[in-house]
Amino acid sequence: MDPAKLLDILGNENRRKIIQLLANRPCYVSEISGRLGVGPKAIISHLSLLEQAGLIECSVDEQRRKYFNIANNMRLEVSVSPYAYTMALQDIGFDREKKGESPVAEKDEPAARDESSCFFLKLSDRLKELKERQEELAQMQKQLQVEYMELMDRCLDSIEEIARNPVECELLFELLKNEATAAVLCYNLHLHPSIIMSNLTDLAERGFVEYTIKNNQQYWRICETGVENK
Template identity: 80%
Template sequence: MDSAKLLDILGNENRRKIIQLLANRPCYVSEISSRLGVGPKAIISHLGLLEQAGLIECSIDEQRRKYFNIANNMRLEVSVSPYAYTVTLHDITLDREKQEESPVKKEIPAGEGSSAFFLKLNSRLEELKIRQEELAQMQQQLQAEYTEVMDRCLDSIEKVARNSVECELLFELLKNETTLATLCYNLRLHPSIINANLIDLAERGFIEYSIKNNQYYWKICETGVENE
């Protein structure tokens, strides 16, 4: 699924509440309507959008009633900083080989007695919660360091760039390698101006290009600039 489309879907408060409710257990339309205080017609409309997006699915019980549950296991990450805005969507699936190698299967045999089996599963769950918290803290530290290094890069760019166009080009290329067309679009400048500055920066050893799919992709030189 496209991450932008998912953000649009989750932008609605009632749809977020529906997903939160279904994350606890499968529910019928009447249950969702009652819990959220929203009419069944509106709930059906929200459920339809969520189902089309692949976030939920429905099943029919023995009494021919339709109930809904979460269909996908995914992670949506949104990063906003002074220098970047990224939205990343990860589908979280384990293939059969990885499932067979899972620590849960190795450390917690499925055939154990009910109490011991449950307590070991709970212990493993607590370990995973701690690891999730550690990962979140590490991501925060990386984001802070990224911002700090970008600040220093901008200070450095102001010292080495010969004009404002070079400043903007180096800043764009710090974020990612890209094409002449994309640089022209982002900076709203004529290709001849962009190209002339790119060539000058390349001759001075700041940037270089590679060819992919018959297009030139410009990027910051990996080896850096030697002292002049």
């Protein structure tokens, strides 16, 4: 799914609340309606949209009543900074059929209960360990973002020193974020192709940018060797 589309879907507060409810356990329409204080008709509309997007799925119980649950395990990341706006959607595969067998086999009830308790405590310890690792990873990501911002500030200061005109400044800034074709640069900067190519050629002659061929197109990027040997 397009992450932008998913972000639009989750932009509705009631749909977010529905996802939050279903993240705890499967629910019927009547349950969701009662918990959120929203009419069944509106709930059905939200559920239909979430189902079409592949976020939830429905099943039927023994009384032929429909209930809904989360269908996918995914992670949506949005990064907003003075230098970038990015979205990434990751589908995280998880096969519930391969959870492994319980260590409790055919044993007398007290022994089985003891082993079940031990197994549960081990799982709990493992879950705590994973939560700690998640928190460590979040801190690492935060630190990386700080370092990225600091480095981008220094790059912008350097660009102002080496660029000969405002177009070169904009081109170098765009290519700092990602390599791009001349057509993409024209679109992003709202400049004529001749102006873009003239400035790219000049920057290339001075050793700041270069291009590679991918799918029969020129992709421009910042030179990996920089200007130290120029």
